[in-house]
Amino acid sequence: MVMYQTYFSTIVNQISGIVTLIPIISKGLESVNSVGDILLCADVEDANGKKKKRVKDVKGDIEFKDVCFKFKNSDSPVIDNMSFSVKQGETIAFVGASGAGKTTILNLVIGFLRADSGKILIDGQCIDDLNLQSYRQHIAVVPQTPILFTGTIRENITYGSDDISEEFLNEVIRSANLEELIESLPEGLETKITEHGANLSGGQRQRISIARAFVRSPKILILDEATSALDTISEKKIQDSVDRLVKDRTTLIVAHRLSTIRNADKIAVVGEGGLLEFGSYDELMEKQGEFYKLRALQV
Ligand SMILES: Nc1ncnc2c1ncn2[C@@H]1O[C@H](COP(=O)(O)OP(=O)(O)OP(=O)(O)O)[C@@H](O)[C@H]1O
Ligand SMILES: [Mg+2]
Known part of the structure; x- marks a missing residue:
């Protein structure tokens, strides 16, 4: 029992x-x-079975030739016959209404999206013929919302590049205006970032993302400026570090801040699937067209 x-x-x-x-x-x-x-x-990037060219070196000339792009699940194209070119070392600022297609243009340059027709040329070579993995080693992307992972600040900055000297890292931290933050933390660089960087402010997250771009020291820089308003001190810190970052590299930047727009070599006003205007700040101001109107709204 x-x-x-x-x-x-x-x-x-x-x-x-x-x-x-x-x-x-x-x-x-x-x-x-x-x-x-x-x-x-199946490997999306090598879908055609063509042999892709490995990219050893990038100068940084970028050209769009009659590029069209439409998202699969939408009816109308986001980019419709867009053409422009950026020369090595130039900074081009994209401005335009929300949803105009600015981020989409950047994603086409990175190769996250593929043009339906037309050509995107990097140093005169069609992006479809390039081995994207090797091409992307020459690019750094600072996205609209910074992506941080759980780990220390050091890991988040050096991510993907292991052989970095302490000296270079310190220089990066200074350039990205992170010195003060790191000194104020008891554990400094080894401070743990909680998921999605919840224990950091928006501006601090952005600067870590910028530091990451410095570490990569890219030939092409892709920057999607955040729309969220930051306080003026934080803004200034980010602006300073961005100014240092864009030096001597081809930079494509989605710009919301007037100071970024002013510093750019060329401004492209995105709208209606193409570029409504393209030119330098002074040219566009003188023209008193779309850009002039946008500017008037912002100030
Ligand atoms: N994955 C997607 N699938 C379908 N449509 C999309 C997708 N991503 C964006 N779109 C659409 O494409 C258009 C352009 O989007 P995009 O993100 O390029 O705008 P944006 O100019 O960067 O806007 P913002 O200034 O708000 O960031 C929008 O109308 C959007 O609805
Ligand atoms: Mg966007």
């Missing part, structure tokens, strides 16, 4: 244990499935 009872309770416990495992198992299976999907997915 006693034996029977002990066995019975053991069996019941085991069964209830298995029952509680069922949701965990099904969740696990789901993950296995999605990992499988990714592993089995």
Whole structure:
């Protein structure tokens, strides 16, 4: 009788244990499935089976030739016959209404999106013929919302580049205006960043993202300025570090701040699928067209 009872309770416990495992198992299976999907997915970048050219060196000339682009799930094209060119070392600022397609242009240059027709030329070579992985080693991207991961500040800055001297890292920190922040933290560079950088302010996150770009020392810099308003001191710090960053590199920047726009060599007003205006700040101000109107709204 006693034996029977002990066995019975053991069996019941085991069964209830298995029952509680069922949701965990099904969740696990789901993950296995999605990992499988990714592993089995054909390489998007080499879909045509053409041999791609490895990019050893980038000068930084970029040209759009009649580029059209439409998102699969939308009817009208975001980019419709867009043409412009940027020379090595120049800074071009994209301005325009929200949803005009500024981020889309940047994503086309990075190769995250592929033009439906027309050509994007990097140093005169069509981006479709380039090995994107090797091409992207020469680019740094500072996105609209900085992406930080759980780890120390040091790891977040040096991410992807392991052989960095302490000296260079200190220089980067100074250039990105992070010195003060790091000195104020008891653990300094080794301070842990919680998920998505929740323990940092928006401006601090942006500067870490900028520092990351400094570390890569890219030939082409892609910068999507955040729309969120920051206090003037923080703004100034970011502006200073951005100014240092854009020196001597081809820079494509989605600009919201007037100071960034002023410092750019060329301004492109994006709208209606193309460029409404293209020229230097003084040219566009003199013309008193779209840019002039936009400027008037901002101040
Ligand atoms: N993944 C997507 N799928 C479908 N449509 C999209 C996708 N991403 C953006 N769009 C659409 O493409 C258009 C251009 O978007 P884009 O992000 O380039 O705008 P933007 O100029 O960067 O705007 P903002 O200044 O607000 O960042 C928008 O109308 C948007 O709705
Ligand atoms: Mg955008």
